[in-house]
Amino acid sequence: xxxxxxxxxxxxxxxxxxxxxxxxxxxxxxxxxxxxxxxxxxxxxxxxxxxxxxxxxxxxxxxxxxxxxxxxxxxxxxxxxxxxxxxxxxxxxxxxxxxxxxxxxxxxxxxxxxxxxxxxxxxxxxxxxxxxxxxxxxxxxxxxx
Numbered sequence: 807x808x809x810x811x812x813x814x815x816x817x818x819x820x821x822x823x824x825x826x827x828x829x830x831x832x833x834x835x836x837x838x839x840x841x842x843x844x845x846x847x848x849x850x851x852x853x854x855x856x857x858x859x860x861x862x863x864x865x866x867x868x869x870x871x872x873x874x875x876x877x878x879x880x881x882x883x884x885x886x887x888x889x890x891x892x893x894x895x896x897x898x899x900x901x902x903x904x905x906x907x908x909x910x911x912x913x914x915x916x917x918x919x920x921x922x923x924x925x926x927x928x929x930x931x932x933x934x935x936x937x938x939x940x941x942x943x944x945x946x947x948x949x950x951x
Contacts, residue, residue, distance in 0.1 A: 850910065
């Protein structure tokens with residue numbers, strides 16, 4: 807009887823320990839996240855960067871679009887562009903960040919237009935947000951699919 811309990815406990819532990827690797831590596835899923843980073847630094851410099859993280863098991867293909875920063879008068883202050891990028895499963899892509907000159911007390915609007923394919927499905931996303939004072943460093947994590 808006790809030997810049977812040990813076998814059942816061992817089997818349950820093995821099953822529980824194998825659930826995460828099976829989900830993480832084997833079950834097909836698309837999961838693309840975007841992190842947009844805004845930071846202000848000395849001498850009226852503003853940095854804008856982005857990172858795409860493919861945490862799914864399917865390849866992201868033909869990732870194209872732009873991330874634009876506009877000042878309060880709707881003038882484009884800077885833009886990050888990317889075209890036809892492929893991201894393998896569990897990999898990341900960082901487009902080249904930009905640095906602009908601007909007033910730290912101004913509200914900036916950031917918009918992203920992104921298009922990509924993953925798992926045979928086309929995704930199109932239009933996202934926008936704005937800076938909030940007095941925060942000098944802001945992050946916007948977004949789940950794209």
